[in-house]
Amino acid sequence: MEAVRASAAWVASRSSHVTVDLQEIEKVVDKIQGNVPKVEWDFEGIHYFDNGPLTVQYLFVLDALNFCFWPDKDLSYDHLASGLKLALEKDKTALDANRLQNYTGPELRQLLNWPRPLPIEEERVRLLHEVGLELERSFGGEAANLVKAAGNSAATLIELITRHFPGFRDHSLYKGHQVFLYKRAQIFVADLWGAFKGQNYGEFHDINSITIFADYIVPAVLRELGILKYGSNLSCSIDSNREIVPGSEEEVEIRACSIYAVEKMRDLISKKFGKQLLSIDIDLWLWSCGVQNMALSHHRTLSIYY
Numbered sequence: 001m002e003a004v005r006a007s008a009a010w011v012a013s014r015s016s017h018v019t020v021d022l023q024e025i026e027k028v029v030d031k032i033q034g035n036v037p038k039v040e041w042d043f044e045g046i047h048y049f050d051n052g053p054l055t056v057q058y059l060f061v062l063d064a065l066n067f068c069f070w071p072d073k074d075l076s077y078d079h080l081a082s083g084l085k086l087a088l089e090k091d092k093t094a095l096d097a098n099r100l101q102n103y104t105g106p107e108l109r110q111l112l113n114w115p116r117p118l119p120i121e122e123e124r125v126r127l128l129h130e131v132g133l134e135l136e137r138s139f140g141g142e143a144a145n146l147v148k149a150a151g152n153s154a155a156t157l158i159e160l161i162t163r164h165f166p167g168f169r170d171h172s173l174y175k176g177h178q179v180f181l182y183k184r185a186q187i188f189v190a191d192l193w194g195a196f197k198g199q200n201y202g203e204f205h206d207i208n209s210i211t212i213f214a215d216y217i218v219p220a221v222l223r224e225l226g227i228l229k230y231g232s233n234l235s236c237s238i239d240s241n242r243e244i245v246p247g248s249e250e251e252v253e254i255r256a257c258s259i260y261a262v263e264k265m266r267d268l269i270s271k272k273f274g275k276q277l278l279s280i281d282i283d284l285w286l287w288s289c290g291v292q293n294m295a296l297s298h299h300r301t302l303s304i305y306y
């Protein structure tokens, strides 16, 4: 996504709370000799997959709700992915567009087999309704039709998603400029690509245009690697689990600098080792390292975007 890449670079060039350390990027690239460890999509074995349109519906609903797990220390992305999978296996109509429009908070909890209110539950329910309503209105109720309408272009699919579904418009303002981060829209494309192995609903001729998905795990891994450096106030807030205000300079810098740093890493691997990597592959490697490191402290922002 050119808009994501360009606005992330714009923020990184003016950033004051977060710095991208280019020398550390070079050290990491040299250490791995340009070979990013290959991590299989669904390495956890938690996602629904039947090689057809229901998988697309599942992934779209999954990514509509793929945000903010940390306020409940026992909840993680795995619960969402496997909860929706089990729900679909029990009832193939559970994610039909007309059903999505009617879920209540307690019903969503029941669907996910989660015993207490989910973080920002009212927003999760509202976003489910939005997805159901717009799928029905513009795409015959099926996320598969949304994907078909993009004609195998990742950039077009992201444009369609953000045009039709306001909940996916992951924008921010930074020093008066609009910054595009599009975490959940991009991750949906990556999930299609990974699940369908670049075929069928997962075939995109411009998959290399996707950046990493600026969540709260990847920045923490980049910081641990020494690639992102935080100023002392920000470091202190993160290490003491103080919340970072959504839309604050700190929050936008953390997310944008993460995107920028990985794009720099990708460029350097290409220049030094002649390898053309996808940001998606670097993301999955970094993210999988992050979720396996329980001691990692990450920034905490209440947000529907990630």
Ligand SMILES: Nc1nc2c(c(CN[C@H]3C=C[C@H](O)[C@@H]3O)cn2[C@@H]2O[C@H](COP(=O)(O)O)[C@@H](O)[C@H]2O)c(=O)[nH]1
Binding pocket: 040, 041, 042, 043, 044, 066, 067, 068, 069, 070, 075, 076, 077, 078, 187, 191, 194, 212, 213, 214, 215, 216, 217, 218, 283, 284, 287, 291, 306
């Ligand atoms: N950058 C990036 N962020 C990702 C994912 C994924 C899952 N991707 C699936 C695709 C294939 C794999 O097999 C994965 O299962 C979730 N997240 C984010 O992490 C956070 C959740 O963390 P915790 O609270 O510890 O569960 C939350 O912001 C969530 O939105 C990713 O791939 N990249």
